[in-house]
Amino acid sequence: MPGRGQRHELGGVPVIVVENVQDYRDCVPYYVNKEDVCLELGCAQGCTTAVLAEYAKEVVGVDKSAFNFKVAEARYKHIQFHEIAAEDISALLRLGKRFTKIFLDISGSQPVGPLAALIEKYERAFPDCRLFVVKAYRLKKLVGLATVFPEEVLGTTRNPSTQFMVKGAAAAAAAAAAAANGGGGGGSGGGVANGCANGSAHGSLAVGRGGRTGGVGVGGRRGGLGAVLRRHVGAAAVALAAFGAGVVMGRASRARR
Secondary structure, eight states: OHHHOOOOOOOOOOOOOOOOOHHHHHHHHHHHOTTOEEEEOOOOTTTTHHHHHSSEEEEEEEOOOOOHHHHHHOOOOOOOEEETTTTHHHHHHHOOOOOOOOEEEHOOOOEEHHHHHHHHHHHHHHHOEEEEEEEEHHHHHHTTTOTTHHHHHHSOOOGGGGGGGGHHHHHOOOOOOHTTTTSSOOOOTHHHHHHHHOOOOOOEEEEEEEEEEEEESSSSOTTTTTTTOOOTTEEOOOEEEOTEEEEEEEEEOOOOO
């Protein structure tokens, strides 16, 4: 008799995965706006934190290196920096900030599993967070090679938390967003196009890969490490279960104007 299989909770905060520091900085204007309170983990000497400061309402940079902390603090006096390790959740909570976007440049070439587990901790610790941006080339490779079954292949699911992965979900989400905004991209929420451009909590985005689509709302906790944001409706994304962490990861690549 066939087993029923476990059903995990695979929803959560969307994640943007980038390969290198150029892409890491380039995505800032697309996903950060003046309503955001941002945290950068592994800020080094503050260069990307300074870019975030141009677009966000407020930004805090943290790094475990005392040397980097001193350089960043001296170089960017208008930005708040702290000497804190990314793993020190208690110290981050003591900052008393309600972060809405969290940028992570801490993994380098490290294994994916510990990074996935750490992001889960941030997700629980900072319930106001609507988006993670992670620089991790191993994660990007893993996500890029993945296809989720049966959602992307058969267009079905037995797990309610993976409904956003089902092919065709993106088209339905886009149609609903268009109807809610009178058929256009306008409205107070910014619609689909504006939501993609600035990471607004009100925009409904559609993501997919190779003709297979899935829908996800920016403000909703639906994609975990797996729902991703992208500028154009119908662009490429994919989700997978990561190394027993019980989370989902998603792929995002950005079309340029």
